[in-house]
Amino acid sequence: MDLKSSTVLITGGSSGIGLEIAKQLLEKGAKVIVTGRDRAKLDEAKAKHPKLEVIQSDVADSKQVETLKQAITSKYPETNIVINNAGIMRKINMHENRALEDVTREIEINLMGPVRMTQAFLPHLKTKPEAAIVNVSSGLAFVPFAISPVYSATKAGLHSFTQALRIQLKGTNVRAIELAPPGTDTPLFTGDEFTKEDTAGPKPMPVDELARAFVRGLERDVEEIRPGVSNGLKWLSRIAPDFAVNMLGKSAQNMRH
Numbered sequence: 630m631d632l633k634s635s636t637v638l639i640t641g642g643s644s645g646i647g648l649e650i651a652k653q654l655l656e657k658g659a660k661v662i663v664t665g666r667d668r669a670k671l672d673e674a675k676a677k678h679p680k681l682e683v684i685q686s687d688v689a690d691s692k693q694v695e696t697l698k699q700a701i702t703s704k705y706p707e708t709n710i711v712i713n714n715a716g717i718m719r720k721i722n723m724h725e726n727r728a729l730e731d732v733t734r735e736i737e738i739n740l741m742g743p744v745r746m747t748q749a750f751l752p753h754l755k756t757k758p759e760a761a762i763v764n765v766s767s768g769l770a771f772v773p774f775a776i777s778p779v780y781s782a783t784k785a786g787l788h789s790f791t792q793a794l795r796i797q798l799k800g801t802n803v804r805a806i807e808l809a810p811p812g813t814d815t816p817l818f819t820g821d822e823f824t825k826e827d828t829a830g831p832k833p834m835p836v837d838e839l840a841r842a843f844v845r846g847l848e849r850d851v852e853e854i855r856p857g858v859s860n861g862l863k864w865l866s867r868i869a870p871d872f873a874v875n876m877l878g879k880s881a882q883n884m885r886h
């Protein structure tokens with residue numbers, strides 16, 4: 630895709646992978662708008678990258694997605710790429726009590742968010758000569774990480790949704806692209822939610838390296854971008870699926886009630 634003449638909307642672009650992709654796309658000459666829930670984080674991103682446009686919006690809220698669509702189509706009608714990147718990842722021990730509305734939070738954000746965004750933005754994207762919907766899944770879409778069972782399920786679901794969407798979009802000007810990052814050095818993976826033991830294994834990929842691999846893939850029209858360990862996980866899940874699940878499940882073996 631030609632990125633220089635593109636206008637890109639990135640959900641969850643105030644931190645981590647989304648912010649780094651925004652920065653690299655700005656460097657390519659694209660126009661970039663990012664969203665997030667926390668106003669202070671958005672303001673900080675804007676202060677660091679004055680060319681960035683920021684909009685406060687929560688992908689878990691259908692009304693806010695509708696308002697976002699109206700804001701984008703009226704203020705930035707040239708938008709031709711939507712990157713569904715917003716996500717959260719928690720350690721969830723299913724033996725422990727948790728409020729029922731809380732235990733499904735990842736599903737609301739990581740899976741229902743991209744589905745809502747796709748439904749809302751597809752009619753607009755279809756009016757552009759060259760457009761794309763990018764869904765940010767994970768290497769855990771291919772093999773679950775047992776200490777984050779709900780998160781892993783959302784990413785497997787998002788992978789499946791993207792495959793199906795790609796078929797429905799065949800013959801249109803809109804591409805369905807998946808970015809499946811490996812463990813990456815951002816607050817989501819290296820923050821307080823997980824201990825060092827939880828995330829022991831391959832070193833997280835530096836976020837600038839991950840974003841470069843994505844931008845290169847987007848420029849070359851790669852449909853499923855699987856940097857680093859994610860590519861290995863995809864193949865391992867086919868060659869030795871039980872081995873792969875047990876390998877990533879080791880850190881959950883002590884989760885008892």
Ligand SMILES: NC(=O)c1ccc[n+]([C@@H]2O[C@H](COP(=O)([O-])OP(=O)(O)OC[C@H]3O[C@@H](n4cnc5c(N)ncnc54)[C@H](OP(=O)(O)O)[C@@H]3O)[C@@H](O)[C@H]2O)c1
Pocket residue numbers: 640641642643644645646647664665666667668670686687688689714715716717718738739765766767768809810811812813814815816817818
């Ligand atoms: N880091 C990794 O190892 C890794 C690996 C594989 C896949 N991924 C995926 O990559 C994506 C980005 O993650 P990251 O590592 O960059 O995490 P991050 O640094 O925590 O950034 C997450 C971003 O999403 C925003 N966000 C969270 N919930 C939102 C919501 N409901 N609506 C709108 N924005 C929301 C956050 O801002 P607010 O909190 O202010 O809303 C923030 O800007 C996620 O989908 C994640 O699952 C990450």
